[in-house]
Amino acid sequence: MPHTHAAVALDRVTKSFPLGNRSDLEVLNIADLALPAGSYTVLRGPSGSGKTTLLNLIAGITAPTAGKVWLHGTEIFALSEPDRDRFRAAHVGYIFQTFNLFAAFTALENVMFAMMCTSKLPRHRHRQRAEEILVTLGLRRRLAHKPHQLSRGEQQRVAIARALANDPLVVLADEPCASLDPKTARAVLAEFLTLCREQRRTLLVVSHDEAALTEADRVLDMAAINRLIVASV
Amino acid sequence: MTLVAVAWKYLLGRVMTTALTGLAVALGVALLMATFLLTRGIRDSFTAGTTDYNLIVGAKGSSTQLVMNAIFRIDVPPPNIPYTVFERLTVDTRVEAAVPLLLGDAYAGFRYVATTPLYFQSFPWKRQVLTLADGQFLHDDPPDQPRFEALLGWAVAKQIGLRLGDRFYEGEEMAAFPLTVVGILRPTSGADDRTIFMSLASFWEMNELSREMAVKPLTAVLVRPKRLSDIPILHREYNVLPDTQAVLPSAVLLTVFKLLGIAEEVLHIVLGIVALVVFLYLFVSMYHAALERKREIATMRALGARRTTIFSIIVLESCGITLAGGMVGLLGGYGVAWLGARVIAARGGIALNPMMVTPMHLAVLAGVVLLGALAGLLPALLAYRTEVADNLTPLS
Numbered sequence: 001m002p003h004t005h006a007a008v009a010l011d012r013v014t015k016s017f018p019l020g021n022r023s024d025l026e027v028l029n030i031a032d033l034a035l036p037a038g039s040y041t042v043l044r045g046p047s048g049s050g051k052t053t054l055l056n057l058i059a060g061i062t063a064p065t066a067g068k069v070w071l072h073g074t075e076i077f078a079l080s081e082p083d084r085d086r087f088r089a090a091h092v093g094y095i096f097q098t099f100n101l102f103a104a105f106t107a108l109e110n111v112m113f114a115m116m117c118t119s120k121l122p123r124h125r126h127r128q129r130a131e132e133i134l135v136t137l138g139l140r141r142r143l144a145h146k147p148h149q150l151s152r153g154e155q156q157r158v159a160i161a162r163a164l165a166n167d168p169l170v171v172l173a174d175e176p177c178a179s180l181d182p183k184t185a186r187a188v189l190a191e192f193l194t195l196c197r198e199q200r201r202t203l204l205v206v207s208h209d210e211a212a213l214t215e216a217d218r219v220l221d222m223a224a225i226n227r228l229i230v231a232s233v
Numbered sequence: 234m235t236l237v238a239v240a241w242k243y244l245l246g247r248v249m250t251t252a253l254t255g256l257a258v259a260l261g262v263a264l265l266m267a268t269f270l271l272t273r274g275i276r277d278s279f280t281a282g283t284t285d286y287n288l289i290v291g292a293k294g295s296s297t298q299l300v301m302n303a304i305f306r307i308d309v310p311p312p313n314i315p316y317t318v319f320e321r322l323t324v325d326t327r328v329e330a331a332v333p334l335l336l337g338d339a340y341a342g343f344r345y346v347a348t349t350p351l352y353f354q355s356f357p358w359k360r361q362v363l364t365l366a367d368g369q370f371l372h373d374d375p376p377d378q379p380r381f382e383a384l385l386g387w388a389v390a391k392q393i394g395l396r397l398g399d400r401f402y403e404g405e406e407m408a409a410f411p412l413t414v415v416g417i418l419r420p421t422s423g424a425d426d427r428t429i430f431m432s433l434a435s436f437w438e439m440n441e442l443s444r445e446m447a448v449k450p451l452t453a454v455l456v457r458p459k460r461l462s463d464i465p466i467l468h469r470e471y472n473v474l475p476d477t478q479a480v481l482p483s484a485v486l487l488t489v490f491k492l493l494g495i496a497e498e499v500l501h502i503v504l505g506i507v508a509l510v511v512f513l514y515l516f517v518s519m520y521h522a523a524l525e526r527k528r529e530i531a532t533m534r535a536l537g538a539r540r541t542t543i544f545s546i547i548v549l550e551s552c553g554i555t556l557a558g559g560m561v562g563l564l565g566g567y568g569v570a571w572l573g574a575r576v577i578a579a580r581g582g583i584a585l586n587p588m589m590v591t592p593m594h595l596a597v598l599a600g601v602v603l604l605g606a607l608a609g610l611l612p613a614l615l616a617y618r619t620e621v622a623d624n625l626t627p628l629s
Contacts, residue, residue: 056621056622081540082539085534085540086539088535088537089537100625104246109234113239113533113536114536116234126234
């Protein structure tokens with residue numbers, strides 16, 4: 001069984017969204033997918049091919065219409081919703097395409113919020129841990145700054161810090177460099193990959209960036225794994 | 234971070250909306266507290282003023298006017314009674330204390346009241362104990378030897394600025410009878426604070442009509458019987474006399490309270506409407522906040538925050554606004570009540586002390602926080618039910 005060895009495993013997963021006229025829009029149909037532990041995989045495909053939906057399924061944010069999803073041996077949709085939330089907080093880091101930082105919080109507080117969602121680390125250690133990660137990412141002088149006071153590159157670093165704060169097993173990133181200029185994108189990506197690889201985290205990154213592709217252990221095309229796209233070609 | 238810290242951050246993040254909503258809550262609570270403090274103060278003032286003496290004897294006419302004038306120094310003085318009524322009561326073996334009162338003119342808006350030193354004497358049954366802040370009490374002048382001494386209520390001395398030894402009179406015709414301040418009373422939170430006391434002899438000499446009368450006039454006599462069982466008998470005796478009536482102050486008080494009660498009922502309806510408006514304002518504010526924050530809520534959920542966490546943050550924000558607004562409102566209510574008491578005293582002549590602390594304050598705070606929780610409930614449910622994937626980023 002693929003789920004016993006892989007960090008991320010999908011088995012006969014489909015995802016449909018209900019439309020108003022009693023019909024459904026099917027966006028994903030994946031026979032199987034397995035990502036080895038510690039691997040770095042880049043996912044690419046045209047717009048509408050289901051990349052973000054796939055990330056959301058793996059993160060446990062959205063449930064499949066059919067099929068199973070495992071993360072490090074845990075079938076995540078067999079868990080109750082609160083348990084799945086706890087699991088995600090502890091073991092999955094997510095970097096959003098537009099960073100999705102909390103406007104009212106400082107850089108430090110954005111990272112600390114993620115730590116508040118799990119009891120992996122005692123509360124009195126949250127600030128120290130958050131500071132450590134942000135300093136590692138070069139944001140020592142930006143801890144008390146709010147997102148609107150940060151450059152795009154700095155915002156992306158805060159988003160990375162937030163995703164790594166709870167020492168996750170799996171990190172998902174949806175077009176992490178799409179909002180950055182090429183030079184900043186390369187620099188940020190390099191730091192991000194270094195941090196993740198040092199800790200042997202399993203990475204799945206949606207990207208079309210050449211810098212991301214060259215470092216990847218494997219490049220997955222949605223056309224190759226989503227049978228809906230294969231069928232429509 | 235704690236949930237309270239997160240809620241606090243969100244409140245600060247929209248500081249103008251938070252401040253305005255908190256202000257609305259504060260105004261509502263201030264109105265509620267001021268109304269309570271003032272109505273309670275008025276009731277307490279009436280109760281305190283009418284409970285020391287069981288009977289008031291005065292001229293026939295309106296019993297309410299007699300009590301209001303004799304005890305609270307409001308309303309126009311009723312017709313006079315002869316001094317012989319008082320003399321009869323002082324020799325009545327059923328009477329423990331009989332205190333004559335004569336009300337007349339005023340100085341700078343503060344009523345003159347002529348009486349005897351017995352008015353200021355302490356008795357075990359007296360709730361109101363009158364003590365001196367400065368100087369001495371009045372002498373009991375013989376009728377033909379008036380000293381024109383004045384004993385001032387606390388508010389008189391404070392507002393006019395009269396001190397011991399000062400001389401004053403109202404109108405040129407009174408220049409020949411200036412009064413000299415010999416004493417100032419401590420505050421009583423009653424009508425005595427706004428009164429200028431003098432001896433009966435001084436009043437009779439100052440007043441050109443009573444100066445010429447063979448039988449001197451009085452406005453009323455305050456009576457305390459030795460036994461409560463003698464009250465109905467004395468009441469009947471002085472009611473059947475041709476030129477007097479005897480009034481039970483407690484009975485008049487009941488009538489006054491009944492009227493107050495009607496006004497209070499109307500006030501309660503108004504307060505209820507105000508509370509509803511404040512509730513709706515808070516609800517709309519929180520609802521908009523939850524709507525605007527859908528993406529952040531979805532992000533929080535994507536990071537692993539549970540639905541109950543999101544729900545709690547919204548409710549905490551709502552409770553935080555009402556708690557802060559409630560505390561400011563409580564203080565504001567005292568301020569409004571203090572101002573209101575001054576206006577009531579100046580215009581209505583009723584002295585009251587609204588500065589009381591009661592368990593109601595805690596009840597109001599608790600009620601306001603509960604209101605906040607209720608107002609935040611629907612927005613919190615909205616946040617609770619936020620679809621994560623739909624509100625994160627556009628699908629690719």
